[in-house]
Each structure stands twice: as structure tokens, then as C-alpha cells.
Amino acid sequence: MRVVIVVFQDNTDIAGVKYLHAYITSKGYNSSVLILPDNEPRNINAAIDYIVRADPDVVGFSAMSYDFKRAENFAKSLKQRFYKYPFVFGGVHATADPESCLETADIAVRGEGEETFLALLEAVKKGNSGSITQISGIVLKDNNKIIHTPVRQPVVDLDALPFPGHLPDNIYVVHRAGIRSIKEKAVYKRYARYEGVFLSIATSRGCPFSCNYCSNSMYKALYGNNSVRSRSVDSVISEIKAEVGGFKNILYVNFTDDCFLMHPAGWLDEFSRSYAGEINIPFVARATPRHINRENISLLKKAGLRWIFMGLQTGSDRVNKEVYGRSATAQDFLEAAKLIREFRISPWYDVILDNPYETEEDKLMTIDVLLGAKRPFQLGIFSLDYFPGTELLRRVNAEKIPVPKLGEKSYTKFESSLINYYVRMTASLPKCLVRKLVKMRNSLLGKQLGILFYCLTLFIEPFIYVWLVFQSNDFRFIRSFKVIKSFYRRSIAKLFFRDIA
Ligand code: SF4
Numbered sequence: 001m002r003v004v005i006v007v008f009q010d011n012t013d014i015a016g017v018k019y020l021h022a023y024i025t026s027k028g029y030n031s032s033v034l035i036l037p038d039n040e041p042r043n044i045n046a047a048i049d050y051i052v053r054a055d056p057d058v059v060g061f062s063a064m065s066y067d068f069k070r071a072e073n074f075a076k077s078l079k080q081r082f083y084k085y086p087f088v089f090g091g092v093h094a095t096a097d098p099e100s101c102l103e104t105a106d107i108a109v110r111g112e113g114e115e116t117f118l119a120l121l122e123a124v125k126k127g128n129s130g131s132i133t134q135i136s137g138i139v140l141k142d143n144n145k146i147i148h149t150p151v152r153q154p155v156v157d158l159d160a161l162p163f164p165g166h167l168p169d170n171i172y173v174v175h176r177a178g179i180r181s182i183k184e185k186a187v188y189k190r191y192a193r194y195e196g197v198f199l200s201i202a203t204s205r206g207c208p209f210s211c212n213y214c215s216n217s218m219y220k221a222l223y224g225n226n227s228v229r230s231r232s233v234d235s236v237i238s239e240i241k242a243e244v245g246g247f248k249n250i251l252y253v254n255f256t257d258d259c260f261l262m263h264p265a266g267w268l269d270e271f272s273r274s275y276a277g278e279i280n281i282p283f284v285a286r287a288t289p290r291h292i293n294r295e296n297i298s299l300l301k302k303a304g305l306r307w308i309f310m311g312l313q314t315g316s317d318r319v320n321k322e323v324y325g326r327s328a329t330a331q332d333f334l335e336a337a338k339l340i341r342e343f344r345i346s347p348w349y350d351v352i353l354d355n356p357y358e359t360e361e362d363k364l365m366t367i368d369v370l371l372g373a374k375r376p377f378q379l380g381i382f383s384l385d386y387f388p389g390t391e392l393l394r395r396v397n398a399e400k401i402p403v404p405k406l407g408e409k410s411y412t413k414f415e416s417s418l419i420n421y422y423v424r425m426t427a428s429l430p431k432c433l434v435r436k437l438v439k440m441r442n443s444l445l446g447k448q449l450g451i452l453f454y455c456l457t458l459f460i461e462p463f464i465y466v467w468l469v470f471q472s473n474d475f476r477f478i479r480s481f482k483v484i485k486s487f488y489r490r491s492i493a494k495l496f497f498r499d500i501a
Contacts, residue, residue, distance in 0.1 A: 018164035096389025315369030
């Protein structure tokens with residue numbers, strides 16, 4: 001039985017879909033994944049032609065909330081040329097707002113999809129579509145009535161799932177109206193982040209926290225205490241060994257876990273020994289300030305931890321607690337940042353701007369906290385977005401606070417305002433200069449200088465990044481150069497409109 005799953009991301013980091021693809025393939029289904037990275041009509045037509053030719057028994061659509069409109073429009077266009085029951089939506093958006101999917105699709109899968117999607121395929125294979133209403137974890141229309149079946153609890157034993165694979169068979173990208181395998185070197189380099197020098201692996205699913213703006217709050221509400229699960233160290237190391245052997249260009253292992261340091265001390269200890277002994281490639285991890293301590297940072301640094309991503313989000317403890325539902329304080333962040341610097345790990349700190357609940361005083365606190373953190377660091381600056389299914393969206397709706405609708409702005413582009421510019425300057429300009437500019441912010445001269453120095457910031461930032469890359473590679477020139485080249489080559493290629501044929 002043939003299945004096609006369409007994904008709407010513009011890169012090959014599709015871990016959830018790779019897991020699903022590996023799982024149903026291991027159960028004997030003939031699965032293909034099609035990545036449709038943009039809205040170009042010729043690519044949409046090529047994707048539809050591919051599906052018509054493949055004549056699948058089931059078509060799945062995996063979408064995040066910000067690409068849901070594209071997914072919906074594509075499903076509608078496909079329906080005009082090809083349709084077999086059922087069209088199935090899955091992914092974060094189908095979990096957050098399943099009913100919106102049913103305007104186009106027949107079924108929405110809520111939560112992690114492996115077992116639910118398999119149960120659906122088995123019902124279709126047996127020609128028993130009547131039994132679909134008995135499958136847990138879905139939402140569907142039955143005689144114009146919307147039925148929510150009971151929540152399916154997530155897979156507990158993550159080790160039992162097949163490895164998703166770095167470059168699996170039967171995953172394609174629609175590129176220039178052609179259907180290209182991601183195994184083609186040029187295609188992979190074009191669509192993988194950083195040209196594929198990162199090997200992305202998850203050692204767990206779920207996050208111990210439930211921040212009000214994050215989709216994890218929705219999974220927490222769905223699964224309760226079952227939402228956080230870990231793999232064994234053996235399983236993680238085996239997966240990395242299986243992949244690294246085949247791809248010589250991998251320069252970092254990227255642990256995509258929401259909080260890698262949430263693993264208990266015994267797990268981290270076993271991992272560190274195995275990783276240092278059997279893999280020995282620099283790795284990247286994400287953590288919250290409260291999980292960082294001297295013991296685990298020292299252990300993981302010896303094992304190969306070289307980049308750490310950590311969220312400050314705001315310097316205001318009030319906003320962190322009352323608006324974002326985060327328990328870490330500015331002080332927790334600063335202590336963690338101090339340790340990160342002490343162990344010479346390259347840091348990447350996330351900050352969220354454009355929050356209607358923040359006063360000017362709150363924003364100034366963010367600047368102050370960042371100026372208190374040891375440098376160098378890279379900033380990831382985001383504009384607050386309001387995703388379906390989150391507590392934050394419920395709150396702004398209930399309080400009738402006007403906020404941009406999903407898709408009206410990009411969460412990667414913050415508003416142009418002096419105070420936002422000062423936040424960005426905290427990583428690159430002399431601290432006393434940033435403080436001075438902040439003090440002058442209400443005068444005409446202060447505003448002009450703010451814009452001038454913001455331009456200087458944009459010029460300095462690449463040098464900080466280069467330094468952090470060198471530090472993360474223990475100042476080995478060739479390795480560092482390869483990373484920098486992979487990072488900038490895509491940007492330069494885009495700039496000059498050069499692309500693969
Ligand atoms: S800590 Fe990060 S991943 Fe976890 S809920 Fe908060 S924002 Fe989401």
C-alpha cells in the first residue's frame with residue numbers, strides 16, 4: 001500500500017516526519033515524503049503531478065501552524081486532480097487546531113503520529129473505513145458532525161522506534177519543477193541547514209516546562225506527565241554511529257531536544273563517557289538556565305559540548321513568570337551564562353521582543369541583563385507570535401488585546417524600534433556605549449546615534465559568530481573554516497541568486 005506525505009518546510013530538518021516515514025516503512029508500507037519548500041506554481045504543479053503518478057492510497061499533509069495555509073491551499077489544489085479517502089493532516093497544527101484541518105482534509109491526527117497513522121493505514125488497507133472512528137488520537141467528520149476520539153498516549157519506549165535516518169530513502173524535494181532525492185549531494189547541500197554539517201538527533205521527546213507561548217504547553221495539556229520521555233544512551237550512541245560513518249562532512253552533532261540537560265545525572269554521566277569514547281565530535285545542545293550547573297557543564301564539556309542554546313526571553317522576572325509561565329529568573333540566566341563562559345562553550349541566547357505585556361521598564365531590564373552576561377555570545381532575537389493551542393493566544397483573545405494574526409508577520413523579524421535595536425547591540429558594542437545610547441534614547445541626537453550604531457552592530461556580528469565558531473572547534477582552523485563556509489555560502493548564493501540546476 002502506497003503512502004505519500006507532503007511537508008511544507010523549506011529545509012530537510014523534518015525530524016517528526018522522518019520518524020513517521022521510518023515507522024510506517026518498517027511496518028511494510030511503501031512510504032514517500034515530498035518536501036514542497038515554496039509556493040512557486042511550477043513546484044506546486046510538479047508536486048501534484050508526482051502524487052497523481054504515484055497514485056497513493058493515503059495522502060498525509062504535515063504542517064506547522066505558520067505553514068498551515070500553504071498546506072491547506074495545496075490540499076485543495078490536489079483535490080481537483082486527485083482524491084482518495086482519506087486525506088490526513090498531522091503535525092503541530094493538526095494537534096493545536098484539528099477542526100481547521102477538516103475544512104480540507106478528512107482526518108486530523110492529534111499528537112505524536114506513529115501509532116495513530118499506522119492504525120489508520122491498517123483500517124484503510126482492510127477496506128474498513130467504518131472502523132476509523134474507533135481509532136484513538138484523531139478528529140474527523142462523520143455525517144457533518146465532528147468527532148474527537150480519545151487522546152492516544154504517546155510512545156513510551158522511544159528505543160523501540162526505528163532510527164529516522166539522516167538521509168533516508170524515498171524523501172524528495174520539489175526543486176525547479178523537478179522531484180529530486182535528498183540523497184543527491186547538491187540537493188542536500190541546498191536544502192539542509194548549514195549545508196548538512198549538523199547531524200540532528202533527539203535523545204528525548206517533550207519538555208519538562210510548559211511556557212505559555214510554546215507548543216509544548218499544548219502537548220503537556222494533552223499528555224500530562226507522559227509528555228516527557230527519554231531514549232537510552234545505547235540507542236542514541238548507536239544511531240549517531242550508524243549515521244556519522246556514512247557522512248564524512250558532519251562537523252557537529254546537534255541534539256534537538258528542547259532541554260538536553262533535563263536528563264538525570266546518571267544518564268548524562270553514562271552519555272558523556274560513551275560519547276567521548278565512541279563519537280568524539282563537537283556537539284550542540286539546548287538547555288534552560290535552571291538545568292545548568294557546574295557538574296553537568298563540566299562533564300558535557302569534556303564529552304564535546306561546544307555550543308549551548310539557552311533562553312532568556314526577557315530580563316523581566318514579572319513577564320517571564322506572569323506572561324510566559326517560565327520559572328527561571330534573570331539571576332538564574334546570569335549564573336548559567338557565567339558557567340557557560342567559564343567553560344568556554346559558545347553560547348546562543350534567545351530573546352523574545354514585541355510583547356504587548358512588556359512595559360518600557362521591562363524592555364530595559366532585558367538590555368540590562370544581557371549587558372550583565374559574559375561575552376562573547378550570539379543572540380537569537382524573535383518577535384512574539386501567538387500560535388494556536390497556546391495559553392498565550394487564549395489570553396490575548398480573552399483580554400481582547402490586538403495582536404498580529406498568524407502569518408501576518410514572521411516570528412524571525414522583530415519590529416524596527418530603537419529599544420529593540422539596543423537589545424541587539426548588547427552582544428556586540430561596548431557596554432558603556434550601549435548604556436549611554438539607552439540613556440539618550442529620547443533626544444534627537446540619541447535617536448540618530450542609535451540608528452548609526454545599530455548599523456555598526458550588523459557589521460560586527462559576523463565577526464562574533466566567526467569567533468564563536470572557532471572557539472567551538474577548539475580553534476582548529478580547517479574545521480572552523482568549513483563551518484563558516486557552509487553558513488555563509490547559502491547566504492551568498494541567495495544574495496547572488498545562484499542556485500543548483
Ligand atoms: S523551555 Fe523551551 S521548549 Fe520548553 S516549553 Fe519553554 S519554550 Fe518550550
